Amino acid sequence: MARPDRAEEPRDPVVLGRVSGAHGVRGWVKVYSYTDPRENVLDYPDWWLFQGRRKRRFRVIEGRPHGKTVIAALESVDDRDAASEWIGAEIVVERDSLPDPGEGQFYWAELIGLDVRDGRGEHLGRIRQLLETGAHDVMVIERGAGEDLLIPFVFGRTVKAVLPENGCVVVDWEWV
Numbered sequence: 001m002a003r004p005d006r007a008e009e010p011r012d013p014v015v016l017g018r019v020s021g022a023h024g025v026r027g028w029v030k031v032y033s034y035t036d037p038r039e040n041v042l043d044y045p046d047w048w049l050f051q052g053r054r055k056r057r058f059r060v061i062e063g064r065p066h067g068k069t070v071i072a073a074l075e076s077v078d079d080r081d082a083a084s085e086w087i088g089a090e091i092v093v094e095r096d097s098l099p100d101p102g103e104g105q106f107y108w109a110e111l112i113g114l115d116v117r118d119g120r121g122e123h124l125g126r127i128r129q130l131l132e133t134g135a136h137d138v139m140v141i142e143r144g145a146g147e148d149l150l151i152p153f154v155f156g157r158t159v160k161a162v163l164p165e166n167g168c169v170v171v172d173w174e175w176v
Helices: 038-043 080-084
Strands: 013-023 029-033 046-051 054-066 069-074 088-092 116-119 123-132 137-144 146-151 159-163 168-171
Touching: 013 046, 013 069, 013 080, 029 038, 038 054, 038 146, 123 146
Parallel strands: 116 168
Antiparallel strands: 013 029, 013 088, 029 069, 046 054, 046 088, 054 069, 116 123, 123 137, 137 146, 159 168
């Protein structure tokens, strides 16, 4: 097994997917990509794999879509056993390596942790995660005591403003 990369860890990490399995006998990994389209995860030549306390940087040698996943060959991962060691690891890149999302668009990673307020300014909770449902994305709002609120992320209808500089998202949502 190769020794860990001693390069500086990403200062502002963004998770782009996770290693979901090993592929073949030459050390390729299966990737569940969070990017859209899924093969965009291959646009980043260097990945950090985070698995618990273990963190290591890898260069992506080759990759391609494969069914509902993506497969990739990583430098110094030469056999199935080495690939299997990273199953479950998050694939992380530096936020600065991401392209500008464009006017009125946001990366999910930018929204996680923002406060959610209604039009009157009432605090509804904090965004814990976002879900892709097919019809539209859904914000999972953590309200405390294990209680979550699900609000569709439909800009112009339920989402009135995204204000990362103020740390909040304003929604048109009546909490009952």
